[in-house]
Amino acid sequence: MDIRVQPDPFDYGAESARFAQGDGQSGAVVTFLGLVRGTGGLSRMEIEHYPGMTERALAAIAGDASARWPLSDVLIIHRFGTLAPGDPIMMVATASRHRQAAFEAAEFLMDYLKSRAPFWKKEFGPDGAEWVAAKDDDETALARW
Amino acid sequence: MDIRVQPDPFDYGAESARFAQGDGQSGAVVTFLGLVRGTGGLSRMEIEHYPGMTERALAAIAGDASARWPLSDVLIIHRFGTLAPGDPIMMVATASRHRQAAFEAAEFLMDYLKSRAPFWKKEFGPDGAEWVAAKDDDETALARW
């Protein structure tokens, strides 16, 4: 299990490749990558987080996923600080013998990360700055697990 | 949309990175990677396919996914020929504004590819060679879409 919270960019291709090296037993790898959308004239995004709690929350979510599905590995990388349109924000990766387990665990990680990990996004555009509002959808997405 | 059926290995990290470059509007990228498992003393796998029909079937599946979900891009790479344990067999990738669409479309692609694209796997191990049997699960997985 590898969990990183960092201001620096990460290399999605290199991280995916390294994760997929695995142990030769997994068979199925799923990754999710979140990118800053350049819609609406967005000039930059700032992500604030709660140092300490963030790492605890992500470890708890990854631990829950590993308890529910037979995963051989889990990766979570999430950035904070200033990001530009097109920048990678975060990624998760799951490895399992079974494709369904790898898919479900990755979706579970994303659903919980969205609503339970203490990150807040602020968008800067032509009309000024605005904190991104949480979606009701994000909270209801948890109900399926 | 990019669909490739090839005997050669592909570079999962490089393909993932290139796919994620996208157009800066997508926000969400999901990939699935299938690897040859080295379980049971497997020494190699041979994948046979039906040239012509394979490409048609994959294009139809990718087209169906694009009609059902708002995808900005789809990638399918599937190998045939001789593969060794740990080798990448195939990958799919989906890009969308919405993470749920990217996840669902990737699972849909995998479910249909498993049961509708004309590939057949033969495993070579200590007890000889055996054609992989299709799982009932794979057929019933289609019922959810």
Place this chain on the structure above:
Amino acid sequence: MIEVLYFAWVRERIGIPRERIETGAATVADLVEELKAREDRYAAAFADLRALRVALDQELADFSAPLAGAREVAFFPPMTGG
């Protein structure tokens, strides 16, 4: 004349990957009966149709599908890609 293709263990049992066949069979199932009557290796390959799939001109089809107009028919076990 129709091009008949065999894949995976169907190909192995019949011993060839493809052949051109002159047939008056009306449906895929009729063609299968013709082939089974030919030789044991065909009878062995087509012993259990539930274990087989068929494609007509590279589209999945039923055994009851008419052959008229088809250029290519393929027999194979359920797919196992991915």
Place this chain on the structure above:
Amino acid sequence: MIEVLYFAWVRERIGIPRERIETGAATVADLVEELKAREDRYAAAFADLRALRVALDQELADFSAPLAGAREVAFFPPMTGG
């Protein structure tokens, strides 16, 4: 003494990221009432508790949770990571 942290627009409204507070409040909700009574910027930040979340010692908690023994309490809007 308890460490109080503010994030995102809660931090911006109150104007500071953290402060140490001497309080006899029994619950998080009691602490919020104390803070609101202090100054308008607190009253503005805590105007609608349904728009806020709270963590006690870095675990999500309810506003009814007791403060006894907690070293750190944090107030913030619903998370928007991912």
